[in-house]
Amino acid sequence: MVETNTNWRSELDDPEAFRAFAHEAVDLAADYLAALPERPVFQRMPPQARMNLLEAPLPETGLTAGTLLDRFQSEVMPYPMGNGHPRFFGWVNSPPTAIGIVAELLAATMSPSCAGGDHAAIYLERATVRWLMELMGFPTEGSMGILVSGGSMASLTGLATARQWASHRDGWNVRDDGACGGAQMTLYVSSETHTTVIKAAELLGIGNRQVRIIPTGADFRMDVAALETAVIADRNADYRPFAVVGSAGTVATGAIDPLDDIADLCADHNLWFHVDAAYGGPGVLDARVAHLYSGMDRADSLAIDPHKWLSVPVECGCVFVRDGTLLRQTFSLVPPYVQVEEGKGIGGLPWYAEYGFQQSRGFRAL
Amino acid sequence: MVETNTNWRSELDDPEAFRAFAHEAVDLAADYLAALPERPVFQRMPPQARMNLLEAPLPETGLTAGTLLDRFQSEVMPYPMGNGHPRFFGWVNSPPTAIGIVAELLAATMSPSCAGGDHAAIYLERATVRWLMELMGFPTEGSMGILVSGGSMASLTGLATARQWASHRDGWNVRDDGACGGAQMTLYVSSETHTTVIKAAELLGIGNRQVRIIPTGADFRMDVAALETAVIADRNADYRPFAVVGSAGTVATGAIDPLDDIADLCADHNLWFHVDAAYGGPGVLDARVAHLYSGMDRADSLAIDPHKWLSVPVECGCVFVRDGTLLRQTFSLVPPYVQVEEGKGIGGLPWYAEYGFQQSRGFRAL
Incomplete structure (x- = not known):
């Protein structure tokens, strides 16, 4: 179900709401990685799935985080590049690694600019x-x-x-x-x-x-x-x-x-x-x-x-x-x-x- | 306690170990964001804390994910740039936002190269x-x-x-x-x-x-x-x-x-x-x-x-x-x-x- 958020604040500004949502995302990520070896290495995207992304209209209002996660799960996650699969030998692209995934989460939590400074x-x-x-x-x-x-x-x-x-x-x-x-x-x-x-x-x-x-x-x-x-x-x-x-x-x-x-x-x-x-x-x-x-x-x-x-x-x-x-x-x-x-x-x-x-x-x- | 990992595989290659570790990292991130408004906007780093990072030796062996998370929590997280604080008016750097943090986690979980392709x-x-x-x-x-x-x-x-x-x-x-x-x-x-x-x-x-x-x-x-x-x-x-x-x-x-x-x-x-x-x-x-x-x-x-x-x-x-x-x-x-x-x-x-x-x-x- 698509839920809109017409408030200019995010419902995730509350740290406890963020916590619950991020735990949900972690479970989604872990389920994805666990299932990956059983999937084909790569599949071309069905034309309709391509069009759903390509032609998605700019939303008139904000969407809730839950709706965004649902759409990610159904529209994006099923169509990876293939480099996460154990039998991907296509190019030199690294597979996603667990410690790297967590590092990206933590880096974004601090979100510094490394232009310089004393941090x-x-x-x-x-x-x-x-x-x-x-x-x-x-x-x-x-x-x-x-x-x-x-x-x-x-x-x-x-x-x-x-x-x-x-x-x-x-x-x-x-x-x-x-x-x-x-x-x-x-x-x-x-x-x-x-x-x-x-x-x-x-x-x-x-x-x-x-x-x-x-x-x-x-x-x-x-x-x-x-x-x-x-x-x-x-x-x-x-x-x-x-x-x-x-x-x-x-x-x-x-x-x-x-x-x-x-x-x-x-x-x-x-x-x-x-x-x-x-x-x-x-x-x-x-x-x-x-x-x-x-x-x-x-x-x-x-x-x-x-x-x-x-x-x-x-x-x-x-x-x-x-x-x-x-x-x-x-x-x-x-x-x-x-x-x-x-x-x-x-x-x-x-x-x-x-x-x-x-x-x-x-x-x-x- | 510093634990080393001398195996060339990561203990997080097991999706369930990744799941547990990532949940731990989410709690760390949520605690950090919840506590941020009570901290000073910015503090210079103590000289010793700087040196601990600057002069850290290249480890001879791998470290466990748990040790890395502990070190992140004690050596990195206490010294942010300041842009996450509600009273940071320094420059135009975005604060960390909840949905962006989760997006970084999920993007790294798929870790595609967007050079191109059908994904x-x-x-x-x-x-x-x-x-x-x-x-x-x-x-x-x-x-x-x-x-x-x-x-x-x-x-x-x-x-x-x-x-x-x-x-x-x-x-x-x-x-x-x-x-x-x-x-x-x-x-x-x-x-x-x-x-x-x-x-x-x-x-x-x-x-x-x-x-x-x-x-x-x-x-x-x-x-x-x-x-x-x-x-x-x-x-x-x-x-x-x-x-x-x-x-x-x-x-x-x-x-x-x-x-x-x-x-x-x-x-x-x-x-x-x-x-x-x-x-x-x-x-x-x-x-x-x-x-x-x-x-x-x-x-x-x-x-x-x-x-x-x-x-x-x-x-x-x-x-x-x-x-x-x-x-x-x-x-x-x-x-x-x-x-x-x-x-x-x-x-x-x-x-x-x-x-x-x-x-x-x-x-x-x-």
Whole structure:
């Protein structure tokens, strides 16, 4: 039965009503998870069920929480993506995990903005990112990292920092002057690099014609000799080669680029080394294959997705930058209404909003 | 007591163990919300409590869920940002709302990726974005919108689309050629525009020197005569003026720019009109001030933040684009492993990943 709520307050503003309702939701969630293995992995939605959602009219009045839960149960819950099923092998999407579900509940209960400030979520994010660095073998001293929406944003953040660094090296500032303020920059990826990196280059205004697609060998790993040839040719043509993206686990085949060789080449040619470890990074924890990741710790920036192999609910990506000061120089622009004095009020550590693109930020660290 | 779990499986993999644990977490959350009004709005964290989080070592073994909940209760929950308190008037951050908390629990229980596909979360997002358009008075026919991490990403998406449009109008493609592929573009904001818009321009490679800061009158609204003068001067200097950002509610004073006048000017001068309604947009629903928003419906793109006045948990922003095809042209780049055939398998509607920067995307629509 559809019940409307014409009061501007929610009936759940009473904490005891919230308690009863949330317990009901937990039972629904637990029943769903218990029944999941007996369901098909995936079924296309019946046309009518699609239309019920697609064409649902904007309600004229509020609905009660009970009505919303009923509709969720009958119209949404029966049609999942499939990644919760034990036999879902479709892609790299994490299944829902019990501890992650509860963490989302508790994070929303506090609902802080992790733009910055002196509250627990901020310090927990600092620790969480450091733990991820330690797990990946990335140096922590002087480095800075930040949780983001996923691998796309992590690579965008890394490449934006790379471009900032290159402009500084060449005596200008890309934030001030824009992409046309110096020699045109070129980026190097392999034919197996994820398309999100190319989208990042496009968004940055680099242009996909300035993204060089380096061939791979039969093992799907980047051909470093071909990379060097391309870098030299571009420099001779007055481009400004600025960064190479190595993959630590390509999505299509799991290939890990020769990271040490790429790091050597970057050092020789004054290039930024970004590692896309969004998918495959945690493989370094397996002693049988850890040697394949040699050189990952030499990255100038690295993208890792806790919402893939680490089974954190979407969305949770992370980027590390070896020179934390540079990350701040790339993104710091503090709006007047949050300029704070150190040691006073909500001040605290330098704000995350200075180290990334977002201002308001969720409590992903939990 | 700290209990470790050295098994690689979680003790919560059993749905009944999850059920009991989640009920415990709900009681913790309900107790917290009930006690919140009696607490101080905000307190700085004691130095030791900060250090406990900041310097927490990466555990050598897993911890049990019970230990994690205990630590959350003693080390995190006592130190909120303050926005849950009834007397928090600090910024525009939503308080935690009961229905939002439960929605986060249920979204994580399904944990789909809303990159795309034929599952309920996708159709619900289509409906949710359409509802937001209807609430804001934005035309729905031919438009497209997408939920994003917040106002920063919403404005970045709008301005990326604006730049794409401008390059098409001028006979080139900024995705291919990069920001230097045509005349240097200039963007127009007011002195009250949020700094996130300037960060977006910097990230796009436009450069803040190409962002013209138009003065406001004593009412903090953009001076449209000064805007026109600036546009003409730039065109005469061989720049390519491409977009104007109007604010529908500035964060500092709530001023609403003269949107109709700006829309007229954009039409006259062949400019894209982006409205930043992230903070103040929902004010249009108040009949006493709705007239101030006149012209908002003429925007080519619009940013609105459900995680501000609409009390959705962070993170939830949204962008509308009047020409949905153009939004897709700006972002579509489909990785080989998700290329699908229409009407088969997980196919479904054109994927959200083609309409925005992210690939994996959370279930914000719930």
